[in-house]
Amino acid sequence: MKNILLTTLITVGCTSAFAQSKPNKIDDYYRIITIPIPENIKMEIGGMQVLPDGRLATSTRRGEVWMIGNPYLKGDGKPSFHRFASGLHEPLGLYYRGKDFLVSQRGEVTRLEDTDHDGVADVYDSFSRWPLSGNYHQYSYGPVAMPNGEMLVTLNLDWVGRGASQSKWRGWMLKLGQDGKLTPWATGLRSPSGFGSYKGDIFYTENQGDWVGSGRMTHLEKGDFAGNPAGLRWSKEEGSPVKLTPEDVPSTGEPLYDVAKKVPGLKPPAVWFPHTLVGISTSDFKEDITNGAFGPFAGQMFVGDQGHSIITRVDLEKVNGVWQGTVFPFREGFMSGILRLEWGLDGSMFVGQTSRGWAATGKEEFGIQRLVWTGKMPFEMKTVRSMPDGFEITFTSPVDKKAAAEQDAYKMNSFTYRYHRTYGSPIINTEEVPLKGIIVSEDGLRVRLVVDPAALRKGYIHEIKAEGVKSTDGNNLLHSTGYYTLNEIAGGQPASASQFTTTAKAAAVDHSAHMAAASGSATAETASNTAASAKRVTEMPASWTNGPDQVVTIGTVPGLKFDISEIQVKAGSKIKVVFNNNDDMLHNLVITKPGAANAVGEAGLNLGLKGTELNYVPKTNDVLFHTNIVEPEKSEAIYFIAPKQAGTYQFVCTFPGHYSLMQGKLKVVK
Ligand SMILES: [Cu+2]
Structure with a gap:
């Protein structure tokens, strides 16, 4: 059991x-x-x-x-x-x-x-x-x-x-x-x-x-x-x-x-x-x-x-x-x-x-x-080593050399976090790290990923994905992603193109544009993070001259819980929701269509590197309204018109790992 x-x-x-x-x-x-x-x-x-x-x-x-x-x-x-x-x-x-x-x-x-x-x-x-x-x-x-x-x-x-x-x-x-x-x-x-x-x-x-x-x-x-x-x-x-x-x-x-x-x-x-x-x-x-x-x-x-x-x-x-x-x-x-x-x-x-x-x-x-x-050899990336022009991965057992030489078998990104007094940080300055070439070792135990040295950034986390790599008996890696923190770049001999098993086709990324965005620092990102949208209206609409019809307050309590499990509102009425994060963790509040909370939570989890930027709110019609991620001891208010259709809608926190516990009902009645 x-x-x-x-x-x-x-x-x-x-x-x-x-x-x-x-x-x-x-x-x-x-x-x-x-x-x-x-x-x-x-x-x-x-x-x-x-x-x-x-x-x-x-x-x-x-x-x-x-x-x-x-x-x-x-x-x-x-x-x-x-x-x-x-x-x-x-x-x-x-x-x-x-x-x-x-x-x-x-x-x-x-x-x-x-x-x-x-x-x-x-x-x-x-x-x-x-x-x-x-x-x-x-x-x-x-x-x-x-x-x-x-x-x-x-x-x-x-x-x-x-x-x-x-x-x-x-x-x-x-x-x-x-x-x-x-x-x-x-x-x-x-x-x-x-x-x-x-x-x-x-x-x-x-x-x-x-x-x-x-x-x-x-x-x-x-x-x-x-x-x-x-x-x-x-x-x-x-x-x-x-x-x-x-x-x-x-x-x-x-x-x-x-x-x-x-x-x-x-x-x-x-x-x-x-x-x-x-x-x-x-x-x-x-x-x-x-x-x-x-x-x-x-x-x-x-x-x-x-x-x-x-x-x-x-x-x-x-x-x-x-x-x-x-x-x-x-x-x-x-x-x-x-x-x-x-x-x-x-x-x-x-x-x-x-x-x-x-x-x-x-x-x-x-x-x-x-x-x-159990004594059985897991097929995994065993180590990743810094190289003057990229990284070398070693594997626990030999790779299928043909699959390992495919450019599409790998994907690399780099990103970092803000150092500030605020709780946590979004992922910032994400860039794709384009491959120049791949060198697969004769014994199939090592793969060198060669990049332009200028694309390596000190102090950044380099996400190395090797989803396309297979073992000689056709198994995928048990875990195909590693996160390498690059404080120092190793010295040594850069690879020459003549050593490449595969020479990468030109990457479709506009590298210079990314660099410009990164050096422009945090401001652009903050703007996009805090921008209001139709699903997140943070100022009371000017047309609500008599204010909202109903003000609802939802808080969090430690242990991945909301402090209320059910709210009732009138169909089509003007609602203000105040979301108070009383906990010492990060949370958001997402209002979904009936029965959609789990699917929305799952989609939030699967946003990967994009998650923090989107406040873990997936772009789906199942999401009706939402707040951003709210820091501990902070709050956010949103305004919306309750659905015209009566029913049991849901609210959920889509911060990864929370949605299965942090859910409640939004009852819309005629
Ligand atoms: Cu949460």
């Missing part, structure tokens, strides 16, 4: 990046196994650690620590559950030190020990403390240990309609000494739930929000500033390695990469996760240290996504000393929101999940699942 449910969710939650035309199913390669949890345990995973004896230790958002025996479901297939500790304040991290555990509570790291060996902690020691404001958004994460034994913690910003640092070191990553001493390391963090080591370097993942155009992963060196200025409030405090002050950070709406050239210490991310195209809220990540037990991606990274209930794959390379690389879709269809990833002793992956208050595509409130490689 569970499988049927999951299949349904995949259809609802998947983005266009997961679309595939041949029945080559991910389940054949990576299988999800659900660990059954007794009904009386609210296993909302906050922290997770695999113990050397095979047990799985978890901390829950309800304040408990559990020891799970037989999490691999061997023998009788039944896990055991034993409560080790309770009464903690939302512990979102757990670290096992051999004889004791460290867990984060909101206001401290606590040491738990079972000194009388009865299986229950009897020592709860305050190991390290920091002040609290009481704001609901003061999540505290960690400790996470680096390979050299150093421990890290991160402190989430407060939310007061924007990110704020109301008590010391909020918005920071700190090193935690074995004596409990905290040493500030870097700031600019907003919602840093995922952090730790990749090849010994420190990385953290960030969620879209104010000053954060889209999800991202940043390499944090000592003294770095990752982008949200709230934490800079403490940069003058003793021990701070950061010199910037909040006044040093301009909100111009230029790309972060460009602003970083003028603001020393501002660190562009290694990888952007384009919002809704590959997830909406990055969480934990783990380097693949399984030496092949988890498949062909050893040395790469897997990253959880809370809101879309997916795991993505990140392949990094260092070019000119700077980390950068590609994010690929990897596995969708988990049961709840993914917060924690942990390698099992057998090279499988435990996936710890929770969605209370943080809506997710996976509809369960919480869960633990295990992702297991």
